[in-house]
Amino acid sequence: MAINWYPGHMATARKAAAESMRKIDLVIEVLDARIPHSSCNPMFEALRRQGQRPALKLLNKADFADPEHTRRWLQHYNSQPDVKALSLCAKRPREVQRISRLCQAMLPGRGTPGRPLRMMILGIPNVGKSTLMNALLKRHVAPVGDEPAITKSQMLHSLGTGMTLMDTPGMLWPGMTQYVSYKLAATHGIGRAAYEDEDVAVHLAGYLVRQYPALLTRRFGLLAANCDSHGLLAAIAQVRGLVKRAGGLDIARAATTLLNEFRSGALGPISLETVEQIAASLA
Numbered sequence: 001m002a003i004n005w006y007p008g009h010m011a012t013a014r015k016a017a018a019e020s021m022r023k024i025d026l027v028i029e030v031l032d033a034r035i036p037h038s039s040c041n042p043m044f045e046a047l048r049r050q051g052q053r054p055a056l057k058l059l060n061k062a063d064f065a066d067p068e069h070t071r072r073w074l075q076h077y078n079s080q081p082d083v084k085a086l087s088l089c090a091k092r093p094r095e096v097q098r099i100s101r102l103c104q105a106m107l108p109g110r111g112t113p114g115r116p117l118r119m120m121i122l123g124i125p126n127v128g129k130s131t132l133m134n135a136l137l138k139r140h141v142a143p144v145g146d147e148p149a150i151t152k153s154q155m156l157h158s159l160g161t162g163m164t165l166m167d168t169p170g171m172l173w174p175g176m177t178q179y180v181s182y183k184l185a186a187t188h189g190i191g192r193a194a195y196e197d198e199d200v201a202v203h204l205a206g207y208l209v210r211q212y213p214a215l216l217t218r219r220f221g222l223l224a225a226n227c228d229s230h231g232l233l234a235a236i237a238q239v240r241g242l243v244k245r246a247g248g249l250d251i252a253r254a255a256t257t258l259l260n261e262f263r264s265g266a267l268g269p270i271s272l273e274t275v276e277q278i279a280a281s282l283a
């Protein structure tokens with residue numbers, strides 16, 4: 001099943017971001033550390049390159065991601081021209097406080113009232129942009145919630161003297177590949193109404209069985225290495241006692257269980273793509 005989720009406000013937001021790009025100096029792009037490549041909206045990169053603006057790429061929700069893969073992704077992005085990359089958890093104020101200094105270091109001539117440093121936060125839905133914005137400003141200016149598309153329009157704020165920060169709605173892009181859309185759905189970057197949990201969970205289960213069987217065993221107490229993706233969902237239904245009223249294992253509830261426990265971090269730190277896998281798929 002192809003997932004296509006591009007609500008109308010996102011097309012409007014894209015136009016607004018294109019206009020704002022001319023009036024800012026630096027893009028702060030928030031990525032999901034579990035899927036740094038798939039959460040990178042190619043429209044942002046195209047706009048940024050067109051506008052010749054440098055980027056600070058923040059691999060957020062690093063508390064959920066596999067630290068070894070995050071380290072490799074940081075190396076990958078830090079080797080790109082005009083890009084600096086940092087991983088963090090936007091919910092931890094101490095980690096967020098490094099950002100302003102880093103932005104100023106990227107554009108040394110800016111950051112004074114006469115020559116302000118103007119920054120725009122871009123990212124896909126639900127990746128933590130507003131959480132980051134609130135933490136940077138040290139006050140609650142933007143609503144936050146664990147649902148995609150909470151923020152619907154741009155908001156500009158000043159960050160002390162000489163720095164401004166613009167929050168933007170999460171944006172996806174039309175025509176993304178099915179492989180990317182499953183990963184975005186698994187990490188909750190796509191609205192729930194656009195897919196079936198079971199469909200997404202089957203893809204997630206297949207990856208987890210291959211890459212993280214020990215975490216599945218620890219969480220569910222089953223021998224995940226012996227399962228395929230459908231077998232894993234059936235095994236989860238079995239160990240959790242999920243049965244349909246009419247009898248038989250409730251695979252739909254097992255699918256939702258797997259998705260929820262992956263998203264909440266209960267399974268452990270997991271990354272859904274590595275630098276090497278992406279390089280091989282693009283070769």
Ligand SMILES: Nc1nc2c(ncn2[C@@H]2O[C@H](COP(=O)(O)OP(=O)(O)OP(=O)(O)O)[C@@H](O)[C@H]2O)c(=O)[nH]1
Binds near residue numbers: 090143
């Ligand atoms: N574990 C963890 N959760 C985070 C982190 N950053 C944000 N969150 C949570 O992720 C959810 C989405 O955060 P938001 O800040 O609303 O995300 P957004 O990118 O502004 O979302 P939209 O406005 O819908 O595009 C919230 O439940 C946050 O508490 C993080 O680094 N780690």
Ligand SMILES: [Mg+2]
Binds near residue numbers: 129142143144170
């Ligand atoms: Mg938001």
